[in-house]
Amino acid sequence: MLEWLAFPLAIGVAAFIPKGKMKDETVIKQIFENKGVCIKRDDVLHYPNLKKKIQGEGYTTYLFSMPYGLHTEDIEDVLPAIKEALQKEVEIEVDGLLKIDVFHEQLPKKWDYEESLVRPGTWEIPIGKNHKGILYHDFEKYCHLLCGGVTRFGKTVFMKEGMNTLILNNPQDVGIYVLDLKAGLEFYKYKSLPQVKEVACDVFESAELLNQITQDLKNRELYFREKGYTNIVDTPIKKRTFIFVDEGAELSPNIVKSKEAKKYAEFCQAALSEIARIGGGLGYRLIYATQYPTKEAVPMQVKMNIVARLSFVCATGVASKVLLDETGAEDLPSIPGRAIYLVEKKRTVQVPYIDDKMMFTMMEERKDDILNVKPSGNNPTDNRPSRNRKD
Missing domain, CATH: 3.40.50.300 (P-loop containing nucleotide triphosphate hydrolases)
Incomplete structure (x- = not known):
């Protein structure tokens, strides 16, 4: 039998993460555990499992397999905790696998049109x-x-x-x-x-x-x-x-x-x-x-x-x-x-x-x-004049 575990937290997620420098993937896994992002089956807890790590230009992608029964909403609920713990911008997408993009730089606070x-x-x-x-x-x-x-x-x-x-x-x-x-x-x-x-x-x-x-x-x-x-x-x-x-x-x-x-x-x-x-x-x-x-x-x-x-x-x-x-x-x-x-x-x-x-x-x-715009007819999207509708 599948059941969703939601462990009540008395204090913030960050307090459950060991101090000292940790790899981003370790922090993410720790948050999954602290927030109870898992499925219990046959008395065993099944968490998202890291399958692959891909290094992009300015960001890292982590691909996790999802245990059956977890939903996109379950993952999105912990997104603020992941961002807070990593102090980085993060995007999540679920398409078969759980895809977590962790960006190493912040977006610009202003960007002028050109x-x-x-x-x-x-x-x-x-x-x-x-x-x-x-x-x-x-x-x-x-x-x-x-x-x-x-x-x-x-x-x-x-x-x-x-x-x-x-x-x-x-x-x-x-x-x-x-x-x-x-x-x-x-x-x-x-x-x-x-x-x-x-x-x-x-x-x-x-x-x-x-x-x-x-x-x-x-x-x-x-x-x-x-x-x-x-x-x-x-x-x-x-x-x-x-x-x-x-x-x-x-x-x-x-x-x-x-x-x-x-x-x-x-x-x-x-x-x-x-x-x-x-x-x-x-x-x-x-x-x-x-x-x-x-x-x-x-x-x-x-x-x-x-x-x-x-x-x-x-x-x-x-x-x-x-x-x-x-x-x-x-x-x-x-x-x-x-x-x-x-x-x-x-x-x-x-x-x-x-x-x-x-x-x-x-x-x-x-x-x-x-x-220097060419003249058009009455119809705002066409050069042909509008035609009166006969009711």
Whole structure:
């Protein structure tokens, strides 16, 4: 019979580790024993067993076999204890074997954006730097992105970095709409760029803008049906439309005050849910950010249709669960730009820093490409004019 052993600890894990210099793998094994990470079978305790040690550039990988009955959650529960005992950054992954990466250097506390991060002709933006290199998010593969965390720790900086990259990557083919619910203080200054089609600054302007976008979405559905298209990545259409939502909680009916504003907020959430649900295949990409990651602030249809997540430090484990479907973001260090990027697995990164001055400098250097945009029709993602839907 298998049973999970959870030994109560009266004092910290570090107190159970013998003093003096110990190898990292010995410390990890000791923590497994101290925390009761094992299975009892036939009165014998079975712990994860070290199978292989691989030396990488700047990190060491330890591969453990897992006794049947242990789960990923059991291992992740002891990750903070391993980090504390080793005083190093650690990442854990379970894929058949338990893989523990121990990094010998800390991530930088700040990392400035530079134009070498641009990948012209792609829809990729740099998410951040981790110990193994620079991670990019590809909007052709993962259409939407959910972003959250407490204020002043990097959400808006990340969104500006993303907008800057998308414009430099594809100045002729990107259309950007921004719902800047901070009264337009962050993004309204970019409204003069031909790539930035509109910036809404409150719930009323957001509803009007989202009404326009959803009508364009319906027109695009008609056009795709007539052409026999299923997914834009398999068509000759080059243009993509990005909708940035900075502080989506301000579109929550539970937060706005007046009855009229509540009705507009309900429409906004329904429209954003529609974009998240059906917009990806039609060329619409949603980047939704909020500092209040609650069920009310992140509509369920938005969350369910966004695979990729980026979480900066969260105030609580509950907030982390809303963003990542699990805890962990509340344990991030209080470093602006430090975040967890989740697609197939969680990876801790330092997001590149950018400010308005840096953005305008880069765009000035590329102004011929950025300002000389070929005229397009009414449809934000295509040169063809929109067609009125017949109901």
